[in-house]
Amino acid sequence: MNPIQSLIKDLADQYGRKRENLLPVMQGVVQKEKYLSEYTMIEIAREMDIPAAEVFGTATFYSFLETKPAGQFIIRVCKTITCAMKGKNQLLFAIQDMLKIKIGETTPDNKFTLLETNCLGWCHKAPAMLINDDVYTEVTPEKVREILTGYIKETN
Amino acid sequence: MAYSYQLKRVDFIFRNENDWEKVLSTTIKKKPDEIINELISSELKGRGGAGFPTGLKWKLTAESKETEKYVICNADEGEPGTFKDREILSKVPYKVLTAMAVCGYVTGAKEGYIYLRGEYKFLENELNKAIDEFLYYCQEINLDFKIKIFMGSGAYICGEETALMESMEGRRGEPRNKPPFPTQAGYRNKPTVINNVETLVHTWTIFKYGAKKFYDLGVQYSRGTKLFSVSGDTPKPGIYELELGMSLQDFVYEFGDGDTKAVQVGGASGFLVPRKKFKDTAIGYEGKLVGISLPTGGSMMLFNSSRSMFNVLDNYLEFFREESCGQCTPCRVGCQQLLLGIKAVKRGEKPASYLDKLLKLTETMQLTAKCGLGQSVANSFSSIVENFREEMIY
Numbered sequence: 001m002n003p004i005q006s007l008i009k010d011l012a013d014q015y016g017r018k019r020e021n022l023l024p025v026m027q028g029v030v031q032k033e034k035y036l037s038e039y040t041m042i043e044i045a046r047e048m049d050i051p052a053a054e055v056f057g058t059a060t061f062y063s064f065l066e067t068k069p070a071g072q073f074i075i076r077v078c079k080t081i082t083c084a085m086k087g088k089n090q091l092l093f094a095i096q097d098m099l100k101i102k103i104g105e106t107t108p109d110n111k112f113t114l115l116e117t118n119c120l121g122w123c124h125k126a127p128a129m130l131i132n133d134d135v136y137t138e139v140t141p142e143k144v145r146e147i148l149t150g151y152i153k154e155t156n
Numbered sequence: 157m158a159y160s161y162q163l164k165r166v167d168f169i170f171r172n173e174n175d176w177e178k179v180l181s182t183t184i185k186k187k188p189d190e191i192i193n194e195l196i197s198s199e200l201k202g203r204g205g206a207g208f209p210t211g212l213k214w215k216l217t218a219e220s221k222e223t224e225k226y227v228i229c230n231a232d233e234g235e236p237g238t239f240k241d242r243e244i245l246s247k248v249p250y251k252v253l254t255a256m257a258v259c260g261y262v263t264g265a266k267e268g269y270i271y272l273r274g275e276y277k278f279l280e281n282e283l284n285k286a287i288d289e290f291l292y293y294c295q296e297i298n299l300d301f302k303i304k305i306f307m308g309s310g311a312y313i314c315g316e317e318t319a320l321m322e323s324m325e326g327r328r329g330e331p332r333n334k335p336p337f338p339t340q341a342g343y344r345n346k347p348t349v350i351n352n353v354e355t356l357v358h359t360w361t362i363f364k365y366g367a368k369k370f371y372d373l374g375v376q377y378s379r380g381t382k383l384f385s386v387s388g389d390t391p392k393p394g395i396y397e398l399e400l401g402m403s404l405q406d407f408v409y410e411f412g413d414g415d416t417k418a419v420q421v422g423g424a425s426g427f428l429v430p431r432k433k434f435k436d437t438a439i440g441y442e443g444k445l446v447g448i449s450l451p452t453g454g455s456m457m458l459f460n461s462s463r464s465m466f467n468v469l470d471n472y473l474e475f476f477r478e479e480s481c482g483q484c485t486p487c488r489v490g491c492q493q494l495l496l497g498i499k500a501v502k503r504g505e506k507p508a509s510y511l512d513k514l515l516k517l518t519e520t521m522q523l524t525a526k527c528g529l530g531q532s533v534a535n536s537f538s539s540i541v542e543n544f545r546e547e548m549i550y
Contacts, residue, residue, distance in 0.1 A: 020344075022326035027307055061328040061481070064274040064310035080236045081424070081471045082387045082457060118312060118475055120275050121239040123457070124386065124393035133277040 004040055007032060008047045017048045022058060026065055034074065034113075035066035063117065071106040071113040073151055076130040080119035086126035087140070092116075094141035098148055111155060112148070163410050164399035166373065166381045168361045169244065169251075169354070175364075176250040176290075180257060181297055183363045188218055188262040195359060198367035199379040204230060204315070204352030205422060205453030206528070207441045210359065213349055216339035217263040220347040225265035227256050228343060228350040232273045232320060234312040235423035236475060237455030240383040240395050241353035242276055248357065249286040253303060255356035257294060258363060259349055260301040268303040269343070271320050274310045312479035316527050317342075317350045319481065330483040331527035354383055354454070375401030378440030382454060388420075389413050389460035404429055404437040407456065415460040418543070423455035424472040425532035428465075430543040465544035466502060472536050473498065480529060487530025490521040494537060501548060508549045511541055 001009070011028040015021040025048065029040060036044075036059050045052035059065045066074070077083075077092055092114075096102060099112050106113040122128035125137035129144075136147060183191065195211030202208045217225060229252060233241040244252060256268040272279065287303050294301050306324050308314050314323045318332035321343045342348025351359075358380060362370050370380045378400035387393045390411045408416050418430045421439065427450055429437050438449045459468065473495040482488045497514045500506040518534035525531045541548055 019326040020324065023309060023323065024307070027309060058326065058328055062274075062309035062311050079471075080475055081420075081468060082237065084467075084471055085388065085463065117275075117310070118479060119234060119236040121233055121242055121273075123237050123239060123388075124395070126387065130275065135278060 004029075004033070005043055005047075008040070008043050012047050019048075019050060022048065022050065022055065023062075026055075026059055030065055034070040034072065035068060037067075037069075041067075069106065071110045072155065073111060073131050074113045074115060076115045076117040076120075078118070078120040078122070078126070078128045079116040080123075082123035083120075083127040088127040090141050091127050091129070091139055091144055094144050095148070098145055111152070163402055163406050164373075166397050166399055168365075168381060169357050169383060169397050170247055172248075173251075173364075176254045177293055179360065179364050180254045180293070180299075183254075183258050184261045184297075184299065191258065191262050191363075192218065194362060194367045198362045198370045199377075200355070200358050200362065200370065201378075201441055202352055203354035203358065203382060203453065205235070205425075205451060207451050210351065210355055213339060213351070214259060214262055216337075217265075217347045217349045220340065222347050223264070224344070224346045225263055226343045226346060226348040227259045227263065227265045227268040228317075228320070228324075228348060229256055229268065229270040229353055229356055230315065230317065230320060230350055231276070231353050232271050232308050232315040233276075233353070234273060234315050234479075235425060235453055235455055236472075237385055237387055237420065237423045237457045238453055239385045239387075240454050242279065243395050244353050244357055244383075245270075245272075245276075245279055245283060249283055250290060251357045251360040252353055253287060253290040255351075255359045255363075256303060257290075257299060257301045258359070259351070259356075261299065263347070263349055265349070266300055266302065268301065269324065270303065270305045271308060271314070271324065272305050273308045273314075277307060280305060280307065311481075312475075313481045313527075313529055316529065319527070320350070321348070328481070330481045331529075333526070352453075373399050375399075375438075375440060377442070378449070382439075382452075384452075384456050385454050386411050386456050386458070388458040389416065389463070390458045400440045402439055403435060404433075404439060404450075405435040407439065408434055408458070411456070412458060413460055415462075416458050417461045417463065418459045418465070420455070420457040420459070420468075420536070421450045422452035422535075423457075424475055424536055425529065426450070426452060426455065427535050428468075428539040428543065433543075465540055465547045466498070469498060469537065469540045469548070470495070473533075476529070476533050484524075484526040484530060486521045487525040487527075487533070490517055490525070490530065491533060493517060494533065498541075498548060508545075511545065511548060515541060 011025045015024040041055045045055045128137045200210045314329040319329040323329040338348040477491040480487045518537045522534040
């Protein structure tokens, strides 16, 4: 069994193999692997005895279940109205400038993926962003450079 | 002459109370009927935005003969401009858990779920600790009830109750046809009470302080208090508990920056109210006798005169286009066409009269879309286009 197969098996053992366990299993894979490859989805389908097309259909519905390769840290900048009003664009420019990637891209060292997302629920402290599960609010361009420097140091 | 206004600040929801064990044990000594009647007489309505009477929802589920039933706490707080449920779950989780357990006792459900949106995953560990401690106490008093968290994965539509259940069953979050309603056939096709986080906390207030205390707050048809998530062009963004029934004018006096041009009530799926209509607008459920009454899940976004209403609408429509589940054509195609349409008018590729065609389209969506998402796009679209038509064109 390869590492992906055993990860899926462990998750299926933990949550179960019924259809209603599909989301927790996929979330578990994404937590570890950052995204669901076609191969992963086929393996989930096999392990849980669900048609692969159903797994694909379900995975692609949810914006946090990535189906494209993503880096170790996924940056999701909120683009909904209040964040857009409070400087989300400046924030995006600062990130793009620092990491030399555009929205939707991953750094060549596979560390960061930059995405936009819909309302994160921090409108009173806009602009907001997520890095993996961690929330950052009232993020200015200076603050985001500091935050990212922290992540870069942490992994070097 | 100075305008005198009155907003009634209240402090129930976040009041720090350490007696949840007592509230739980004394409440479940009452008969289920007694609890239901108390909720009904309080006139508490759902705080997620739709405003269905909570007591009636519990009653319908309790009356079902099925033995397998569920309680779900809807914490998929995704409406733009809303951020109160997270605050409740991080500050007073025990009130929510107690309310779920009482609901289980009243309806006969043995299992409860909190559907927590993926964006709030950082809350999961703390909340699980609270659940463990809570369930330990339930065991001590021989209350057979379990609570688990189900994590969402970033889909606005899953806040719609039947889409949420589809999601919990491992499928795409596509809303179901109603009827049957969840009280008859909800999660796993079994009778289910699904309540917003804030609604559950209000039931706690009612259990502890009595229905009358709650009923005495607010106005006719809109009883009790409500949490408001205030954001946008305001010097004091944040979460405020206020009595229902206030006029929007009073609200703007309190929270505006002196230059408020319009307020979006109820998030992107709600209504935009321009300055000239502030004094005729009240915040509460339908049925108020004077002026128009706007319901809200609590989202209040203020815009000052520096904001372009075209940009606001453009932002909403992009949101809806992305979050439409794609299941029914009026919503899927409608959202795309509305967005393309306003851009074309702005660029001068379509005449201004094209806006009227788009307004017709939103009417069609309101009539034919399967769920609240597609139906409610008309709210913000028509209220923005009708009040700020010139900004759409020039």
